[in-house]
Structure formats: structure tokens, C-alpha cells
Amino acid sequence: MADVAEPEAAITPAWMRLEFAALYVGAPLAIALFMPTRLLFPALALFSVAGLVLLRCTGGFDWRGLVRGWGRLPWLEILGMILITSAIGAAVLWMVRPGAIFHMARERPGFMLMIWGLYPLLSALPQELIFRPLFFHRYAAILPGGQAAIALNAAVFAFAHLMYWSLLVSLLTFVGGWFFARAYLKFGFPAAWVLHAVAGNALFAVGMGVYFYSGNAVRPF
Numbered sequence: 001m002a003d004v005a006e007p008e009a010a011i012t013p014a015w016m017r018l019e020f021a022a023l024y025v026g027a028p029l030a031i032a033l034f035m036p037t038r039l040l041f042p043a044l045a046l047f048s049v050a051g052l053v054l055l056r057c058t059g060g061f062d063w064r065g066l067v068r069g070w071g072r073l074p075w076l077e078i079l080g081m082i083l084i085t086s087a088i089g090a091a092v093l094w095m096v097r098p099g100a101i102f103h104m105a106r107e108r109p110g111f112m113l114m115i116w117g118l119y120p121l122l123s124a125l126p127q128e129l130i131f132r133p134l135f136f137h138r139y140a141a142i143l144p145g146g147q148a149a150i151a152l153n154a155a156v157f158a159f160a161h162l163m164y165w166s167l168l169v170s171l172l173t174f175v176g177g178w179f180f181a182r183a184y185l186k187f188g189f190p191a192a193w194v195l196h197a198v199a200g201n202a203l204f205a206v207g208m209g210v211y212f213y214s215g216n217a218v219r220p221f
Helices: 013-034 037-058 075-096 103-107 109-138 147-159 167-187 189-206
Strands: none
Touching: 013 037, 013 109, 013 147, 037 109, 075 167, 075 189, 103 109, 103 189, 109 147, 109 167, 109 189, 147 167, 167 189
């Protein structure tokens, strides 16, 4: 089980709500509205460091939980995530952009393999740190109970992808965020990270990278 104990630091609920809104609403909104897309990964790295600092300042977090749980990986769920994500991605592309299906795998297989190696470390890992341990530990006192907390986690995870200005991306990241949050709470951090990594790599493999590449993001104004 993931560490979701109450934080030890004496932080007022009002400050928690303000900080939560700034981190999970204000920051993604500012990035989507004003930040050049080329700065996406530096911004993600900055938020990851800030998240780790906030976890450290909160207190009561079991840091060993970030590396525990490899023996509890839900292999059937991981396989299902790969198959279902690939099928959904291929179906969407078949309807709206058939020329993009497996385009990278066919035309740039070496580049795709590089993405498969880097995406889990440079994108999935920092996102999981911010949206799972930080979310469920530091803000435990102000979160709703049960499935509502998972729904809220999925919602802010989807909102963090507002920079792509795509309803499809929002829907996919909401559903993905739901499964990642559930896996984190049930199996621990490694499970959430692996599910996120294989889902992203599956989308890139079928050609959905055209929707998740920041260089393709165009603001509608």
C-alpha cells in the first residue's frame, strides 16, 4: 500500500488549499497560456524538484515507498494497459489521422526506441512524483474520501495537460490518471510509474505522439 498518512507538518487547511490550487490549477493554466512549448521539460523538471522539496518539508513521508513494491506489480493490469491503450490509440487514429498509424515505428524506429527509453525517466517519473506521492501525502487532510480522491487526482492530472489544447488528450489523461492513482494507492509507487510508462510508450508506438508532442501544441487564440 502507498503511504497516504496524515502529514506531520503544522500546515493550516486554508494554506493547503491555496497551495494546492496554485500547484495543480494555477501552474498548469499559466503554462498553457504563456509558456513556450520548448520549455516543457525544464518546467517539468523544476516542478519535480519543487514537489520533492514539498514532500521533504511536509514530514511523515516514507521515502522507501518510492522504491518498494516492485514485487507487487500488477502484471495483468500492465498487460491490459498496453493492449487497451494501443487499441484505443489505433482506433482513434484510424478515424481521424489514418496516415499517422505506426508512422514513427515505420519511418523512425530508432527514434521510437529512444523515446521508449527516455519517456519513463524524463516524463512519466516526474509526473508521477507530483501527481501521486505529493498529491496523496501532502494534501491528504483536504482531499475527499474514497473514489472521490481518485477522481480529483485524475481531474488535476488531465488539467495539467491543458497545454496541448486537445479534448482527446484531456479524456485520455483523465482515464489514465484514474488508473495510475488507483495503482498507486493499491500497489505502491512503482506500479503507478510502470503503468504510466507503458501507456505513454504504447501511445507513441501506435502513432499518438502527434497529440502528445509539445511542438504540435497550438493555442486556440
